[in-house]
Amino acid sequence: MRPAAHTAIACCVLSLACAGAAVKPVVTPVKPAGDALLVLPGFGYSRAGEQAFRSLAGPMAADGVDLYVPTFVARGGLEQSRARLRRFIRDSRLDRYAHVHVFAFIAGGWAFNPIVGTEALPNLSTVVYDRSPYQERAPRVARDTLPLLAWVKFGPVIFDVARTPYPPAVAPGIHFGVMVETVPTSFIRRFARAA
Secondary structure, three states: OOHHHHHHHHHHHHHHOOOOOOOOOOOOOOOOOOEEEEEEOOOOOOHHHHHHHHHHHHHHHHOOEEEEOOOOOOOOOHHHHHHHHHHHHHHOOHHHOOEEEEEEOHHHHHHHHHHOOOOOOOOEEEEEEEEOOOHHHHHHHHHHHOHHHHHHHHOHHHHHHHHOOOOOOOOOOOEEEEEEOOOOOHHHHHOOOOO
């Protein structure tokens, strides 16, 4: 399979399993390959999502694509999350790959976009965003309707995302794509009026 096919399969599997528990690291490749797929989960990530990553890592590696799934969302805030992500990119030596492809869930886009077009990823080739008109309202809805619970579960980072305008990513030579989720999570369904 081609790397683009792996990316598409990973995006579909991940979009079905993106709600749930906190983000956990899943895979560290054994040897570098020509291409790497960096998946940036957001606030909700289930055990099924973790299993999906594990099941994809082996077949992708066999076809020359290494899978990276960092734990980067930091309770301390959006800036700390961005710093963690930059450190992960540097420590994982993603600059050694011919091409790096990124699949970013909502919070992943907020953290990642300021990195696009910088020296941190000179080999960035593709960015696919998982976006949702419903889910992108979740941080603001959580802040406005359940501020104490939101702070206990996620810390200040969810408040940062709620008040920070989406940072656009613009860079020549990078292919951008968007996958739009149309089914809201149970949280958004519960607070549909606020959303």
